[in-house]
Each structure stands twice: as C-alpha cells, then as structure tokens.
Amino acid sequence: MNQYYQTIISEKTLYIVPTPIGNYEDITKRALNTLEAVSLIAAEDTRNTKNLLKYFDINTNLCALHDHNEHKKTNKLIIKLQDGHSIALVSDAGTPLINDPGYYLVQRCYAVGIRVIPLPGACAAITALCASGISSNRFCYEGFLPVKTQLRKKKLLSLLEESRTIIFYESTHRLIESLKDIIEIMGHDRYIVLARELTKRWENIYGASAEKLLNWILEDDMRRRGEMVLIIQGNHKSSKNIIGVKALYTLALLQKELSLKTAITLVAKIYGIKKNILYQHTLDKIKDDK
Ligand code: SAM
Numbered sequence: 001m002n003q004y005y006q007t008i009i010s011e012k013t014l015y016i017v018p019t020p021i022g023n024y025e026d027i028t029k030r031a032l033n034t035l036e037a038v039s040l041i042a043a044e045d046t047r048n049t050k051n052l053l054k055y056f057d058i059n060t061n062l063c064a065l066h067d068h069n070e071h072k073k074t075n076k077l078i079i080k081l082q083d084g085h086s087i088a089l090v091s092d093a094g095t096p097l098i099n100d101p102g103y104y105l106v107q108r109c110y111a112v113g114i115r116v117i118p119l120p121g122a123c124a125a126i127t128a129l130c131a132s133g134i135s136s137n138r139f140c141y142e143g144f145l146p147v148k149t150q151l152r153k154k155k156l157l158s159l160l161e162e163s164r165t166i167i168f169y170e171s172t173h174r175l176i177e178s179l180k181d182i183i184e185i186m187g188h189d190r191y192i193v194l195a196r197e198l199t200k201r202w203e204n205i206y207g208a209s210a211e212k213l214l215n216w217i218l219e220d221d222m223r224r225r226g227e228m229v230l231i232i233q234g235n236h237k238s239s240k241n242i243i244g245v246k247a248l249y250t251l252a253l254l255q256k257e258l259s260l261k262t263a264i265t266l267v268a269k270i271y272g273i274k275k276n277i278l279y280q281h282t283l284d285k286i287k288d289d290k
Contacts, residue, residue, distance in 0.1 A: 007033035010117075012081055014109050015088040016102065018095040018121025021227075022200035024055055026122050032056055034119060039085040042077055044092045044101055065089065067101055074105045081114045095123040099143050099169055125167045128195035128229035131205050132165075135234070139165035145178050152178065156185040160245040163234040175224045179214045182232070185249060186210065191233040197226040207231075243281055247271040251278065 007030050009015075015034050020026040035041060036058050042065040043049035049062055065073045077087055091100035109116050129136050142159070145168055146152045159166055170178055175194075182190065188211035196204045204223075208216060217223045235245060247267055254263035264278045 007037065009034065009037040009086050010115065011084045011086055013086050013115045013117055014077075014081060014105065015086065016096050016106070016116065016118040017088045017090050018119060018123065019049075019052060019090050019093060021094045021122045021124045021127065021198060022203075024052065026199055027052075027056070028119065028121055031119055031121060032058070035060055035088055035090070037086070038088040040077075040080065041088045041090060042073070042105070043090050044096075048092050049090055060088075065101055065105065070101050070104050074108050077105060078108050078112055078114065081109065082112065093122075093124075095121060098123055098125065098141075122199070124169065124195075124198055124227070124229050127198050128193070128205075128231055129165065129167060131195060131198075132193040132231040133207060134165050134191065134193060134231050136165065138163075138234075139167060141167045144169045144171070145174070145181075147174065149177070149181070153181050153185060156181055157246065157249065160186060160249065161235055163236060165234050166232040168230040168232070170228050170230050172224050172226065172228070175217065175228065176214070178230070179210060179217070183210045183214065186232070186235070190235075193231040194223075194228060195231065196223075196228040198229070200226070202226060243273055243277060244271060247273060247278075248281070251282075 015038060017031050017034055019031070035053065035056075038060060041049065041060050041062050043062050044064075044066050046062045046064050053060065053062075063073070065077070081087060089096045089102050089105060091102070094100070096102040097106065106116055125141050129139060140162065142155070146155055168178075182192070188209060190210045191207065192210050192213050193205060193207035194213060194217070196202070206213070206216065237245075247270070250270065251263055251267045254266060258266075260282065264275055264282070267273065268275045268278055
C-alpha cells in the first residue's frame with residue numbers, strides 16, 4: 001500500500017486536526033485515525049469533543065486547551081510532547097487556530113523543535129467563500145468584527161478600499177448592527193452573501209446588495225438565526241477610487257457638521273485632492289440622488 005494513504009502517527013508531534021462545522025460526516029478518515037492513535041487530544045471544550053469521539057467510538061484521553069488557560073496549558077503540553085507523546089489539537093468546530101485557540105501552542109512547538117503536522121479539513125470561512133458566487137481568487141479573512149460600534153466602524157473604514165473579497169464571521173446578536181454599519185460605510189449597494197448553518201439541516205446561502213440583504217433579514221427573524229459567515233464583495237468602483245473612498249466618506253461626515261465649502265477645503269487638504277474635483281463629485285452626487 002502507498003504510504004501516503006496511511007495514517008502514520010509519530011512521537012513528539014503535534015497534529016492539528018479539523019473537526020466538522022455541523023455535519024459529522026465531514027470529518028476525514030485521516031482525522032479519525034489520528035484522533036484514535038495519538039496519546040492525547042487537546043480540545044477547546046472537552047464536553048463538545050467527547051460527543052464527537054463517542055459518535056465515532058474513539059476513546060483517546062482528552063484535556064482542555066481554551067483561551068483562558070492556553071499559556072499555562074501549553075507549557076504542560078510541550079513537556080508531554082518532549083517526553084515522546086503525540087498530541088492532537090482540536091477546536092469545537094472547524095479548523096483549530098482559525099478564530100480558535102492553538103496559536104501559542106504551535107508557536108511554542110517550533111520554538112522547542114517539536115514537529116507540527118496539519119491535517120486539512122472543514123473551515124466555515126472557506127466553505128462559505130466557495131459557495132458565495134463572489135470572486136474567490138483573492139480574499140482576506142477578518143474574523144469577527146469588533147463588538148463596540150466605534151471600533152467596528154473603524155475596522156470597516158480601514159477595509160473600505162479593499163478590492164479583495166472580505167470574509168467575516170458574524171453572530172446572530174450583532175448581524176443587524178453590523179449590516180447597518182456596513183451600509184453606512186461601504187454603501188447600500190455593496191454585494192454581500194450571508195451563509196448560515198453550513199452543512200447543517202437549515203443551511204441557507206443568500207446574496208444581495210447590503211440594503212436588500214438587511215431588509216430580507218428584517219422580514220423574518222429566522223433569517224438571522226444560527227452560525228453565519230458574511231462574504232463581502234471587494235471594492236471595484238473605479239470612479240470612486242479616483243478620489244478615494246475614505247476621502248468620500250470623510251467628506252460625507254464633514255458635510256453633516258460644516259458648510260460644503262469648509263468640508264471640501266478640509267478634505268482637499270487632508271487627502272491632497274484638488275478642490276474642483278471634490279466640487280464636481282458633489283454636484284454629480286446631487287444629480288444622481290434626485
Ligand atoms: N475554527 C472555525 C472554522 O474553522 O471555521 C471557526 C470558529 S469561530 C469561534 C465560530 C464561528 O465560525 C461562528 O460564530 C460562525 O461565524 C462560523 N461558523 C462555524 N460553523 C459554521 C457553520 N456551520 N455555518 C456558518 N458559519 C459557521
């Protein structure tokens with residue numbers, strides 16, 4: 001048999017093992033063989049992983065490695081690895097380290113010369129991206145948006161001119177607020193896909209302009225339930241790029257507080273843009289809005 005079809009477990013090795021994001025059938029054969037063969041599984045939540053192991057009839061010992069004990073626990077795991085143990089790292093769902101614990105452990109492994117072997121597997125961000133219908137050649141993964149409104153807006157502002165597809169994880173409680181902020185900063189017409197409950201019974205993938213998506217969600221409470229990923233189309237508006245979307249956003253904000261003349265003078269100074277270009281843009285926008 002070709003050795004590449006076998007799961008060979010080495011001593012003194014950390015295995016990074018993805019687990020399903022919903023459907024248990026999505027775990028790979030190699031992941032199951034690894035979980036069965038290692039001497040210890042470090043899990044984000046042992047109760048959660050116990051259920052998975054029980055389903056597949058695996059009895060390997062478990063220990064907890066979560067955000068609150070990561071540093072302390074890592075030191076203990078490193079000693080075990082140095083003693084010759086093989087350890088599998090799993091999170092509650094999907095790929096460990098992707099918005100899940102494990103970064104410090106992997107870093108420490110390299111620092112002390114422990115081998116790290118990653119297994120490929122489920123990841124909500126990639127699963128959602130592939131089904132979004134939005135360009136997947138170039139994308140950036142941004143994890144969760146900040147909880148505080150001001151920080152969230154600042155983050156969105158920093159991504160305003162991003163031309164790659166943007167991936168966010170989102171929670172049911174903050175979806176509406178986040179979408180309102182996306183509309184305010186990136187515009188009502190930015191195309192977004194909401195991918196919910198992937199691989200599960202109520203899987204749903206819906207794409208529309210930001211404003212239409214928000215209205216669609218507001219029509220039915222169920223549409224913001226469950227686990228979700230937002231895929232946002234990159235900024236490809238070349239006409240706006242001439243001035244710069246950040247400059248336009250600043251102009252819109254200043255216009256609310258100051259006279260048009262002062263707002264344009266300030267934006268022209270801050271961003272080094274000619275005043276007449278900003279005047280022309282404002283006139284065009286007034287025409288468009290009519
Ligand atoms: N490590 C995981 C991965 O590889 O995708 C992500 C962990 S992060 C703490 C959990 C978030 O991932 C959820 O809040 C949700 O945004 C997203 N997520 C996880 N499972 C999902 C699913 N089945 N459908 C949609 N999004 C999911």
